[in-house]
Amino acid sequence: MQTVFLTDLKPLLAAVAERMDLYVPKNAGTHYVYNRYDPSAGVPVEVNNIRVCTPSKEFLFPLRELAAVFPEPLEPKEIEPFAVFGLKDCDLRSIEILDKVFTEKEFEDPFYVKRREKMFIISSDCSDPADSCFCNVLNGRPFAQSGFDLNVSKVKGGFVVEAGSPKGVDFITTHSDLFIQAGDEVIAQRDTKRAETQNQLEQNNADLKFDVPVNEIVENGQDSDVFDEEAKTCVECQACTRVCPTCHCFYLYDTKKEDYFSKMKMWDSCMRIAYAEVAGGANPRKVLGDRLRHRFMHKFSYFLERYGLDMCVGCGRCVDAEAGDVDIREVLKKLNEELKGEGKKKAKVGK
Amino acid sequence: MNKNLYQPINGEIADIIDESPTIKSFVVVPEEEFRFATGQFVELTLPGEGEAPFTPSSSPAITDKMEISIMKAGRITALLHECEKGQKVGIRGPYGSGYPIEDFIGKEVYIIGGGVGLAPIRSLFLTLVDRIKDFKSVICRYGAKTPEDFIYKNTLFDSWQKIKGVDMKLTVDQGNGQWKDNVGVVTTICAKDDVDVKNAVAVICGPPIMMKFATMKMLEFGFKNSQIYLSMEKNMSCGFGKCGHCMLGKYYVCKDGPVFTYDQIDKYPNIWD
Numbered sequence: 001m002q003t004v005f006l007t008d009l010k011p012l013l014a015a016v017a018e019r020m021d022l023y024v025p026k027n028a029g030t031h032y033v034y035n036r037y038d039p040s041a042g043v044p045v046e047v048n049n050i051r052v053c054t055p056s057k058e059f060l061f062p063l064r065e066l067a068a069v070f071p072e073p074l075e076p077k078e079i080e081p082f083a084v085f086g087l088k089d090c091d092l093r094s095i096e097i098l099d100k101v102f103t104e105k106e107f108e109d110p111f112y113v114k115r116r117e118k119m120f121i122i123s124s125d126c127s128d129p130a131d132s133c134f135c136n137v138l139n140g141r142p143f144a145q146s147g148f149d150l151n152v153s154k155v156k157g158g159f160v161v162e163a164g165s166p167k168g169v170d171f172i173t174t175h176s177d178l179f180i181q182a183g184d185e186v187i188a189q190r191d192t193k194r195a196e197t198q199n200q201l202e203q204n205n206a207d208l209k210f211d212v213p214v215n216e217i218v219e220n221g222q223d224s225d226v227f228d229e230e231a232k233t234c235v236e237c238q239a240c241t242r243v244c245p246t247c248h249c250f251y252l253y254d255t256k257k258e259d260y261f262s263k264m265k266m267w268d269s270c271m272r273i274a275y276a277e278v279a280g281g282a283n284p285r286k287v288l289g290d291r292l293r294h295r296f297m298h299k300f301s302y303f304l305e306r307y308g309l310d311m312c313v314g315c316g317r318c319v320d321a322e323a324g325d326v327d328i329r330e331v332l333k334k335l336n337e338e339l340k341g342e343g344k345k346k347a348k349v350g351k
Numbered sequence: 352m353n354k355n356l357y358q359p360i361n362g363e364i365a366d367i368i369d370e371s372p373t374i375k376s377f378v379v380v381p382e383e384e385f386r387f388a389t390g391q392f393v394e395l396t397l398p399g400e401g402e403a404p405f406t407p408s409s410s411p412a413i414t415d416k417m418e419i420s421i422m423k424a425g426r427i428t429a430l431l432h433e434c435e436k437g438q439k440v441g442i443r444g445p446y447g448s449g450y451p452i453e454d455f456i457g458k459e460v461y462i463i464g465g466g467v468g469l470a471p472i473r474s475l476f477l478t479l480v481d482r483i484k485d486f487k488s489v490i491c492r493y494g495a496k497t498p499e500d501f502i503y504k505n506t507l508f509d510s511w512q513k514i515k516g517v518d519m520k521l522t523v524d525q526g527n528g529q530w531k532d533n534v535g536v537v538t539t540i541c542a543k544d545d546v547d548v549k550n551a552v553a554v555i556c557g558p559p560i561m562m563k564f565a566t567m568k569m570l571e572f573g574f575k576n577s578q579i580y581l582s583m584e585k586n587m588s589c590g591f592g593k594c595g596h597c598m599l600g601k602y603y604v605c606k607d608g609p610v611f612t613y614d615q616i617d618k619y620p621n622i623w624d
Contacts, residue, residue, distance in 0.1 A: 067357035107591035252357070254400055
């Protein structure tokens with residue numbers, strides 16, 4: 001693939017915005033949010049140091065959407081191409097996870113698929129991981145590994161731009177006047193920076209080192225009291241699931257309009273008490289600790305078994321968002337301690 | 352591009368049959384041919400109100416209409432009970448994998464049903480009796496709260512009992528003056544001698560508490576967990592393993608079930624709740 005260099009982001013963003021709607025990160029003080037890019041507004045766009053606060057799933061799987069209409073059926077409407085700048089490795093990996101669910105051969109979600117086909121992804125390297133970032137624990141990196149069309153890395157005096165897909169190559173070729181060839185020096189600079197950030201992440205998460213795969217830790221601990229204990233600090237705000245870029249539960253409900261009826265699809269949360277309740281009142285997860293247990297098992301065991309991936313990318317959004325005090329990293333740590341403790345016990349019995 | 356998964360097929364309620372004080376059967380005619388395998392379920396939409404999952408109780412051999420027996424249990428079912436003939440509805444599905452009939456060939460099929468649980472079992476029963484010679488026998492043990500609570504009374508009390516190869520027994524939790532048969536929960540009419548466990552499968556469908564005790568009974572008879580087929584009713588919504596509401600351990604009941612063998616799910620907590 002192609003790697004090029006440019007000194008200013010503006011012409012690149014303008015060239016993208018000329019072709020399609022472009023969403024860019026906006027610094028909102030303590031965090032970033034996405035805004036539609038308006039080249040005429042003259043607001044400078046910066047490379048966000050970490051992921052944007054809101055989950056990347058919003059671009060493909062919106063909070064609420066129209067799913068069906070009566071009595072005349074709804075054909076998924078054509079989507080105009082759009083681009084998102086500033087997605088991080090965790091976001092790209094979360095999109096890979098959502099792809100597994102919503103583009104499944106036999107049961108394609110037509111709304112997701114339409115958006116996914118039209119999405120142009122311009123990712124960027126992380127520069128200063130947040131305290132809550134722990135992607136390195138789950139095979140993530142502070143720079144895009146795959147799943148992008150273009151990736152932007154900030155270096156001294158400019159930006160290294162790499163194409164990661166035929167669409168990205170096409171863009172660079174079409175706009176060759178914007179770029180110069182990236183020299184070995186800037187690429188080396190980028191790689192050094194990446195290694196430094198990776199190092200910083202590893203230091204931040206030094207206490208999150210596991211000897212066995214995370215799924216084994218969680219599966220071993222599935223009956224653990226840790227979940228019930230942790231649930232005591234949960235206030236059921238459901239923020240963890242809303243802000244999670246991989247959580248994809250949804251709720252179907254019907255509404256009446258004057259001359260037609262519609263079926264809506266809206267984000268839901270497995271932490272909600274009535275989530276699994278059936279008519280008549282039976283509910284397999286009416287206890288909060290059981291819901292937390294299920295959430296962890298889904299993320300680290302069930303999804304892995306079905307699709308071959310962990311359903312957590314270590315973005316840490318849930319850690320930042322929650323109103324209570326359930327920290328996904330702390331839960332994993334406690335379960336790991338239990339597993340290690342059991343190992344020791346077994347070893348003793350063995351002797 | 353596949354068609355929109357969320358868009359139901361339009362249909363109409365052509366007839367409504369009062370089965371019991373709490374259960375009605377709805378004859379639903381879809382606008383297009385609709386095929387399902389016995390044990391699969393559909394999402395029935397009452398436009399503007401919502402949808403709920405039901406397993407059709409009619410024979411899968413009929414493809415121009417289906418019968419759905421519905422107990423008044425929640426918001427949508429209560430609204431459906433107020434509907435009249437001609438009501439427009441939507442149908443999505445069929446979903447799930449249904450009963451593995453081919454695995455039952457040559458065996459004794461021991462069916463235990465309770466209450467509205469007879470609905471999916473009726474579809475299975477009709478499928479089995481259509482080719483009764485393929486099975487060693489079909490044994491039915493069915494319970495209801497009171498004699499009035501039985502559904503499909505016309506056939507249940509009469510023609511079904513006379514089918515060669517079918518051994519049927521009924522019970523009620525609470526009798527009335529006319530009831531001459533057994534009184535007691537459904538497991539009280541299940542006996543070890545009913546069935547040759549080595550060459551049999553057990554099929555259980557009914558309220559959770561009944562399914563739990565019937566499963567225990569079958570284990571007591573010597574059935575292996577893998578010989579017990581359970582029709583799990585969870586909060587199925589999307590129907591294709593995405594929305595998450597019906598998850599039972601690693602399974603999506605809507606896509607991987609709703610019929611499971613007990614060995615698939617016995618390790619998960621609260622399966623009967």
